[in-house]
Amino acid sequence: MPxxxxxxxHLNEAVGVLKxxxxxxxxxxxxxxxxxxxxxxxxxxIKAPTDMPGFExxxxxxxxxxxxxxxxxxxxxxxxxxxxxxxxxxxxxxxEIRESEAARISTGGMMPPGADxxxxxxxxxxxxxxxxxxxxxxxxxxxxxKDEDVSTGSIVISKGTxxxxxxxxxxxxxxxxxxxxxxxxxxxxxxTGDEVIPxxxxxxxxxxxxxxxxLLKAAVEKAGCISxxxxxxxxxxxxxxxxxxxxxxxxxxxxxxxxxxxxxRDLTIEVLGRLGEPGLLAHGLYLKPGKPTLIAYCRExxxxxxxxxxxxxxxxxxxxxxxxLKRLRGEAAxxxxxxxxxxxxxxxxxxxxxxxxMELVPVSLEKENGTIIATPIFGKSNLIGTLARARGNxxxxxxxxxxxxxxxxxxxxxx
Amino acid sequence: MPxxxxxxxHLNEAVGVLKxxxxxxxxxxxxxxxxxxxxxxxxxxIKAPTDMPGFExxxxxxxxxxxxxxxxxxxxxxxxxxxxxxxxxxxxxxxEIRESEAARISTGGMMPPGADxxxxxxxxxxxxxxxxxxxxxxxxxxxxxKDEDVSTGSIVISKGTxxxxxxxxxxxxxxxxxxxxxxxxxxxxxxTGDEVIPxxxxxxxxxxxxxxxxLLKAAVEKAGCISxxxxxxxxxxxxxxxxxxxxxxxxxxxxxxxxxxxxxRDLTIEVLGRLGEPGLLAHGLYLKPGKPTLIAYCRExxxxxxxxxxxxxxxxxxxxxxxxLKRLRGEAAxxxxxxxxxxxxxxxxxxxxxxxxMELVPVSLEKENGTIIATPIFGKSNLIGTLARARGNxxxxxxxxxxxxxxxxxxxxxx
Numbered sequence: 001m002p003x004x005x006x007x008x009x010h011l012n013e014a015v016g017v018l019k020x021x022x023x024x025x026x027x028x029x030x031x032x033x034x035x036x037x038x039x040x041x042x043x044x045x046i047k048a049p050t051d052m053p054g055f056e057x058x059x060x061x062x063x064x065x066x067x068x069x070x071x072x073x074x075x076x077x078x079x080x081x082x083x084x085x086x087x088x089x090x091x092x093x094x095x096e097i098r099e100s101e102a103a104r105i106s107t108g109g110m111m112p113p114g115a116d117x118x119x120x121x122x123x124x125x126x127x128x129x130x131x132x133x134x135x136x137x138x139x140x141x142x143x144x145x146k147d148e149d150v151s152t153g154s155i156v157i158s159k160g161t162x163x164x165x166x167x168x169x170x171x172x173x174x175x176x177x178x179x180x181x182x183x184x185x186x187x188x189x190x191x192t193g194d195e196v197i198p199x200x201x202x203x204x205x206x207x208x209x210x211x212x213x214x215l216l217k218a219a220v221e222k223a224g225c226i227s228x229x230x231x232x233x234x235x236x237x238x239x240x241x242x243x244x245x246x247x248x249x250x251x252x253x254x255x256x257x258x259x260x261x262x263x264x265r266d267l268t269i270e271v272l273g274r275l276g277e278p279g280l281l282a283h284g285l286y287l288k289p290g291k292p293t294l295i296a297y298c299r300e301x302x303x304x305x306x307x308x309x310x311x312x313x314x315x316x317x318x319x320x321x322x323x324x325l326k327r328l329r330g331e332a333a334x335x336x337x338x339x340x341x342x343x344x345x346x347x348x349x350x351x352x353x354x355x356x357x358m359e360l361v362p363v364s365l366e367k368e369n370g371t372i373i374a375t376p377i378f379g380k381s382n383l384i385g386t387l388a389r390a391r392g393n394x395x396x397x398x399x400x401x402x403x404x405x406x407x408x409x410x411x412x413x414x415x
Numbered sequence: 416m417p418x419x420x421x422x423x424x425h426l427n428e429a430v431g432v433l434k435x436x437x438x439x440x441x442x443x444x445x446x447x448x449x450x451x452x453x454x455x456x457x458x459x460x461i462k463a464p465t466d467m468p469g470f471e472x473x474x475x476x477x478x479x480x481x482x483x484x485x486x487x488x489x490x491x492x493x494x495x496x497x498x499x500x501x502x503x504x505x506x507x508x509x510x511e512i513r514e515s516e517a518a519r520i521s522t523g524g525m526m527p528p529g530a531d532x533x534x535x536x537x538x539x540x541x542x543x544x545x546x547x548x549x550x551x552x553x554x555x556x557x558x559x560x561k562d563e564d565v566s567t568g569s570i571v572i573s574k575g576t577x578x579x580x581x582x583x584x585x586x587x588x589x590x591x592x593x594x595x596x597x598x599x600x601x602x603x604x605x606x607t608g609d610e611v612i613p614x615x616x617x618x619x620x621x622x623x624x625x626x627x628x629x630l631l632k633a634a635v636e637k638a639g640c641i642s643x644x645x646x647x648x649x650x651x652x653x654x655x656x657x658x659x660x661x662x663x664x665x666x667x668x669x670x671x672x673x674x675x676x677x678x679x680r681d682l683t684i685e686v687l688g689r690l691g692e693p694g695l696l697a698h699g700l701y702l703k704p705g706k707p708t709l710i711a712y713c714r715e716x717x718x719x720x721x722x723x724x725x726x727x728x729x730x731x732x733x734x735x736x737x738x739x740l741k742r743l744r745g746e747a748a749x750x751x752x753x754x755x756x757x758x759x760x761x762x763x764x765x766x767x768x769x770x771x772x773m774e775l776v777p778v779s780l781e782k783e784n785g786t787i788i789a790t791p792i793f794g795k796s797n798l799i800g801t802l803a804r805a806r807g808n809x810x811x812x813x814x815x816x817x818x819x820x821x822x823x824x825x826x827x828x829x830x
Contacts, residue, residue: 169729177614214587
């Protein structure tokens with residue numbers, strides 16, 4: 001690896017380059033029950049098989065009428081109509097509406113033949129077998145046409161759409177009980193570092209427990225992907241290469257979370273350089289935390305070297321890896337960003353940012369008299385304490401010099 | 416049911432009253448693996464079993480030194496120290512640092528005895544067995560004390576905390592591989608309406624497919640609860656009472672999504688009135704959509720009558736039911752609101768709001784030249800079309816008269 005290969009890239013640039021390289025998005029497809037499809041991605045355009053609602057329906061509780069019978073009706077001069085009967089829900093009317101007739105109808109009831117409008121119940125008064133209409137209606141008023149909701153063949157859900165509860169509802173409304181969705185990408189996780197031991201072991205002096213494997217597994221699953229862990233690899237070139245190679249074979253995306261030392265990082269750079277073409281793309285991110293991030297694309301798969309610090313690894317995962325995983329999940333490129341879950345808070349202490357990079361400042365959150373107070377979590381390396389206390393991030397844009405205490409800030413939540 | 420019982424309540428008021436009644440929150444607990452605990456709620460305070468990191472560590476790549484040996488060192492007058500050896504990652508040093516000595520150390524390496532500070536590698540130059548130090552360090556500089564991260568017995572995660580990837584990371588860092596979490600509440604779903612048929616059946620004239628059962632199942636699971644469906648109940652008093660009664664026995668919370676007609680709503684009111692004490696609490700919400708919502712508390716369980724329109728049912732679910740479910744999940748009362756996932760967009764057409772109620776206006780979203788355009792979805796009852804197109808809501812506060820086209824608006828995403 002030549003020494004001058006030290007390209008720092010901006011986040012958008014990195015995501016853009018990777019998305020440009022990724023041709024194999026929406027890797028596989030499978031047919032699943034619609035009721036279980038929330039959070040998955042549609043692998044086909046879904047078209048309406050028939051007109052909906054399929055029959056003329058009332059949009060109101062009231063009386064189905066011939067609109068012409070109500071023309072000119074008002075408070076002072078009501079129209080008088082004979083009640084011909086009642087439309088039962090879920091049944092066609094057994095009768096026709098003739099001139100000067102009306103039928104009781106509920107919201108969603110099927111319009112009887114002969115009727116072309118519905119008078120709202122609020123604008124009527126019943127007297128025996130007669131209904132007084134105090135407000136005229138126009139033809140079609142308060143009526144839903146048979147294809148007014150959805151017409152046959154129209155695309156109701158397009159390929160690449162993230163399925164939400166509303167999408168599930170729309171599908172079942174069309175009688176579509178199964179849906180072709182994209183398969184879930186598998187994301188490999190490798191931890192490195194001679195000092196790192198499995199978390200269920202008792203560390204000897206000098207050793208620390210592996211945090212990143214479980215943290216990233218949780219983050220990968222939260223991002224709607226499948227995680228596959230390759231455990232902890234010691235800082236040995238061939239060991240790391242072999243494990244990475246195997247991970248790249250098995251998975252659709254690979255993440256190597258480096259030890260925190262320069263030595264481990266150099267090792268990861270070397271391994272990423274020979275995993276496959278085109279190999280290492282960038283050597284750092286204009287992002288704090290996350291500067292030492294490595295970005296590679298090997299054998300048509302994205303590979304990331306994440307910082308060893310767990311908080312930094314998660315920040316880079318959320319900012320850089322998640323957009324790439326969305327593409328692997330088959331989400332359409334033109335999709336609206338999903339945004340972060342946010343709350344407003346008052347900043348407890350000033351933040352100065354002199355890095356020139358975009359910065360994510362972790363904060364703890366507390367409620368005081370109904371106000372949410374955000375306190376930045378500083379400290380050189382409060383790994384576990386920081387992780388436990390951090391509830392969200394404040395995003396400080398590139399070029400900003402910081403935020404004064406007392407300002408109202410938007411917190412992007414981490415849970 | 417007396418006619419004057421028609422109390423409309425505000426959302427906050429309704430949630431507040433229900434939370435006040437709910438004493439049985441965090442219903443059960445179970446012990447699960449930490450790596451699978453993301454999205455669950457801690458059922459106990461988690462305390463650090465030992466000091467962390469447990470040994471003095473370097474926070475930088477560089478040289479471990481006696482700080483006193485570097486006092487006064489600068490660019491023009493460096494301190495010269497003998498390199499006594501290198502600290503290997505994950506191992507204690509096999510040697511002690513004496514006066515005028517230094518040891519190579521990596522970030523995370525264990526401090527050797529005798530050393531009390533670390534000089535960053537950037538401030539040194541190595542010449543054979545000697546290191547030149549160009550910047551003095553104070554005692555403790557670039558060193559993490561043995562309990563600086565977390566000290567024994569301190570609470571790192573408190574009861575009622577929603578477990579996120581960072582919490583998972585913190586737990587594994589402490590060697591805690593299992594966690595006691597609250598059990599997931601079971602939410603019963605009943606659909607009503609004579610015109611409603613199971614979605615896998617072909618509707619006859621006058622009939623419509625059940626949308627709410629699957630839509631609410633997806634929404635309940637997205638909210639981190641277990642759903643249990645009771646199918647479609649015809650508009651018959653005893654049938655609805657028996658099913659509701661059974662649902663209330665089985666579940667921790669019950670939702671009856673009403674047909675759209677007044678008749679079905681009246682029926683639900685009657686049934687809610689005799690399911691158990693204290694019974695029906697409110698008869699409507701100052702919310703659009705969602706006015707006809709019914710709120711009850713029967714036999715120590717919250718029961719909701721949701722509107723029949725699927726979009727309205729989902730809005731009421733998200734606004735009213737989800738906060739109640741969070742309490743049932745055991746989330747601490749003082750927790751920070753989780754907020755909505757939001758994006759900024761430009762409003763395509765003006766919205767006028769004259770209801771006096773808080774209003775949620777569904778919008779479709781499209782990207783045009785990098786700008787997200789939000790178009791309100793109007794229409795008297797485009798049930799399926801609306802569901803399929805709606806990507807988010809604009810929240811119009813009570814008292815607002817609307818929003819002009821061209822304004823930048825915050826969209827709360829639905830997926």
